[in-house]
Amino acid sequence: MPASITPLHGAAAGRWPALLAAASDEALLELLELRPELQRVSPASYEALAGALVSPASAMPSFQRLDRAARQALEALCVLGGSASPERLAAVLGCDRDELEPVLDRLRRLWLAVEGGGELVANPGVVAGVRHPAGLGRSCRSLLSAKTSKELGEIAARLGVAGRGPKPTLVEAIGDLLADPDALAAAFEGAPDGAEELARRMASSSPVLQLGYSYSAYERYDSERSASGWLLRRGILVSPSWGIAEMPAEVALALRGGLVFPDFSSRPPPLATSPVDQDAVDAAGTEAALRLVRDVFSLLGSLGEVPAKLLKGGGIGVRELRRLGKACDRDESQTALLLELCAAAGLLGIEPYEEVALPTPAFDRFLEQPSWHRWRVLAAGWLEAPLELSIAGSSDSDGKLVPPLVGAGGDGSAAARRLLLCRLLATLPAGQAGEAASLANLASWLSPMLCERPASSALLRAQRFLAECALLGVSASAAPTVFGRLLLGGDLDAAASLLEKAAPPVVRELVLQADLTVIAPGELPHDLRFELALLADLESSGAAAVYRFSERSLQRGLDAGRSAAHVLGFLERHAPRGVPQSLRYLIEDLGRRHGRLRLGGASCYLRSEEPSLLAEIVSTRRLSRLGLRALAPTVLVSTAPAEKVEAALRDAGYLAAAEEPDGTLSVRRPAQRRAGARGALPGWSAPTRATATGQGPGGRQAGDVGLDIGLGFDRDLDADLDADLDAEIAAELGEYWDELDELPPGDGRHNLWSGRDLDATPARGTPAVAAAAGGTPAGGTPGGSTKERPDAARAFVAGLRAGSSPPRRPPGAGRPPGSGRQSGSGRLVPARGRLGGREAAEVDGDRPGGTGARRVERIGALPWPRPGLGRRPRPGTIADGPAAIHGLLAEATSNDWGVRACYRDDLSGATRELYGRPLALHHGIATFELPDGELEPVPATHLVWVRVLTEAEEEANGLVEDW
């Protein structure tokens, strides 16, 4: 049933304050909880709150995070003019009124739609913010009215409509025909190739088509033979302005079969499963986990010996990957992923001066731990990595390998998306395997924002996620392993200890055999392995290790200072079955011969035919600092340079005639190199903090919060995290969860995240939101009621009811002065002086008792914040491509530069440009502060290019600092 289309108008904002006043405390508290940025509104009046509530800056982010059903319902409501009865909305969506109810409830709780007088009213912020609701263009009437009668007559003639009459009649007639699916289908008779395809594509994606501005393009779209031209000449597309074609909403609806959303489903799609052998899955996963640990060991070990050179543009190139891949027997793309994972786990860093990648000191600690613990370090790194790790090593659009360590894959939403997929995978019952496509479908339904940008990649991302899971042993054949399930549920410790049980035992006993091999039938502790690797050559590795002694290998040990007796003693201690005689003989024989020929370093020598003269010199006290040593009665050597020795001798009254010097220094076992702490990759090392402090399963991603709400996770733990995110997804996920009725309720879930060191984890909020969020109480008992509301919100509501501002907090305990201010309309205005991480920390420090210490890290989610060495020159380059844009935005953000950005409009697909100052790139949304102080959120994936403004441009565009 085609919906009648009315042009969009902003719904009257006038009644919103009254609605707020009429709402219960509970509803207001829930609103403030779900949209905590609203707590910033000052004064706490219903008018101000309503103003903020219906501003696109506040409403759009909430809209973006809706699940697909709620999002589509809201868009359909916009299509219906911003208000309609629930029945009508259900009819337009093609579903039952009852079925729609839970969807509407989600909208109501967020105040994205309110109900009054039997009418459902969309939040005007959304109505204004969504440019093409449901991907529909303007109505036929409004588009065609701009055409001349002559043009309309031609269109009508081509369509076979009676082509006479006044203009409104013509428009009406054409509109009626185009709105009729059958007539429309008939109209495509005789269309040139591609015309119908183009029309269908536009109907299902974007109503606006860029035609191009050139004369030849004009010719093309004025032609019967080109697809767009043919459509334009029949009103199926209309060109409202030069170079643009728009599809009338009626046409798109007819092509969609009359429904606004043919794919609307009020309930999430089911997760397809297939039975698997759980034991086989567990075995495969365990093996993968152990192999990963081994491979990381050999990979970083070889990197420690020969560091990998970075490419000019950053990252590690294919040649180095190939070399490193040999060390761990993996291909380049897997090696790239491993490196990225190591970086995420804080084991790999950059030495900036030599421009090489090296293991960090954390790797040395890593080495000393047993396998299961090493796996835990890697798994923690993976869980919290801000990047989509397997972008590195995948092929880019040119088919070239994306190098690791360039920060690719960081659209800001990677961690949140990973968490979502983790939770979904964990819902699979034991013995059941999921499937990438179905997982992608469900994830997309739950969070179109996280998973559908760009639309085609949801499946790819699910596949990559499963590949990463397989790498870690978290899943095998898309079924979670028994320990993987624990990890997916967030219990890293339990997962690691399960793995410990399955892993080969740590052995301190070696089997020595007469063929000079030595076998360790399990995992060797680090000290033993280190010693063995020195004395023998590794022949085979895996769950066990086989080494072989040879003269050469033992020589290496003797060179490193071991004596034959030491070696034998070491072997006897660790070989309960004894040392075979042939090996004993080899060692003793070599020990006997070792040192028969000596090699040393000296920088000069003294030679004399008179031993007495040399003896005299050696015993001269003032020459002792030369370190003279008699090798033979007639030869002395010194480690001091010849010139120095000569001068000292001269001073002491001896004259030495110069001979040609000789002597070289032997190079012994090269030391393992490490990157200094300064080289740690900032964007990757999130979990290092956690693992370094040894506290719980590490820091967490801000995006967890929303999910936790929905999942019933402990609210208080989330108090100082970035609560503006994903609340809706989470709510939906929670409902989905309940529907599945999978997880046992109660303590099991509440304890999942306990024990983490939240203070050590700076929240990565957008400054605008983070700076303003008031303190929320810490110290709530884990597992406490989720109904408990934060005090700040209570205070705010109390303020509202009293018609006054909330009580000011004690100095230093509240929001920093100027961190946010309010414009006349109640719109949110960000603080100019954004907080650096340190300032925020100081603020926290001032706060007595630390009420839910909330910290601002300066754009912590961005990789590669360049160290601010004075004022950096502004780059003049235009960044395109996600990685480059990401990098440039990061740089601009940390340097306070304004930018000019070109982006694709959310629904129309048209490109637009803005001048603004980037504030944050977080969860896939780049937030720009426009010259008028308004915030413009743009999905990062929609950015086409970004350029840093010159100072002159900033001034011209009203972006100067002191406004």
Added chain:
Amino acid sequence: MSGGPLIVQSDRTLLLETDHAGAPACRAAIAPFAELERSPEHIHTYRVTELALWNARAAGHDAEQVVDTLLRFSRYPVPQALLVDVAETMARYGRLSLEVDPAHGLVLRTNDRAVLEEVLRSKHVAPLVGARIDVDTVVVPGAARGRVKQALLKAGWPADDRAGYVDGASHPILLEEGEDFRLRSYQRDAVEAFAATGSGVVVLPCGAGKTLVGAAAMASASAHTLVLVTNIVAARQWKAELLARTSLTEAEIGEYSGERKDVRPVTIATYQILTSKRRGVQPHLELFSAEDWGLIIYDEVHLLPAPIFRMTADIQSRRRLGLTATLVREDGLEGDVFSLIGPKRYDAPWRDIEAQGWIAPAICTEVRVTLTDEERMSYAFAEPDERYRVGATALSKLGVTKRLCEEAVRRGEPTLVIGQYLDQLEEVATMLAAPTITGKTPVRERERLYAAFRRGEEPVLVVSKVANFSVDLPEASVAIQVSGTFGSRQEEAQRLGRVLRPKADGRQARFFTVVSRDTNDQEFAARRQRFLAEQGYAYQIADAETVSWPS
């Protein structure tokens, strides 16, 4: 995880803990698809190679069985990559098969067109095949059968040879088993494994009765048989063994050598005569086509010379049996043995057969001799290419050799002194007043000396490397090696084999290798010993001054 006896490594090696209760079952289960690489005292190493997997596939095992075996016996989780690899490798075998088409004769047929297209585009395969019959089939000239198999193996798509064998001219041969002689169980297993397929290699230690496996194979084929051996002495011994153990008579067995060129229903020929050249051609290779052979036996197949490989490629329709103590080839032609002679059909670790009492237990001792200062100086001043000889033939070795020989004679042990360098052997012989056998010794004289040695009239024989192979000296129980061929592993194995034949009274065999300390003789000795050490023979190391009779 189960506490199985096997550890599966990611580099495709399998470590089998021999003391584990499940080890025997595990060994039997993995033997079809893994090659025993070394079997020292505690943990044996097997390797899952492509050849081994194809072998297993040829013998009717499938990937599922292999994977199941690995999972069942493995102590720790099995590397997934290996399991996938096993399945993929095994699936490569049999995509192509050589068959006999009633209309076109020998054809290469596929059940996977892409594979056929791939190999037909290979420049190694394309010239060998004939016309394309249909999309799945291409004609192969009969003479190219072996070379096609070689090329396909190299391309990684080994062909399943289902074209069968010609029976050859029939000739009844019976094995005369009786009270005093029965085939041992492992010999019977080996013959059965071979007979079931018609071509392949049987690996048995020296002294384990390979000749009898050959005789039994002849009996099962009952056809004209060509036996290829390394030298004339070995040929005579084969003949003697065949006369004793089968229904064959003197008149039915021909010798084809430098001295005699009889072609009879059973003909024993030496590698040497077959490869000898006259005016640039090898006229005796014709022997392969001189008769309608139903079976060709290659003794010591690890020594098979290249021309015979080439000839063998042309006679792929004949049944072929390779016999050897070791598949290790110093020239790395194991793949050719696989595709031309056939896959390994039977293999048993030396220690196992020794444990069953079929070969004499041996004690190996490396005696290290400290050179005199003069000898060390002459070693130091020797040209690099002379060094080994100077070190290996040091006169200091004579003293300890003499003492050992005297001790052996005193104990009534028949003793062989084996060496590489003739002048050194002459010195030893002079010192011991013992006869020398070298390549120059006439065959008649050799046989006389062997006979005298057997009767105990000559307690000590000094032999050059001519005695390396196939001399049957049942009563030799002590071997003293004074010098060897650089680092040849198979030579050391062969020499040890001289003393491994079971002794009448169950005495222990003793093998001494005399080595000059601090010279490259010592390094080469270590390399030579590697094979035996891997087979479980632990060398005791002793000092020349203090060496005592090992027990």
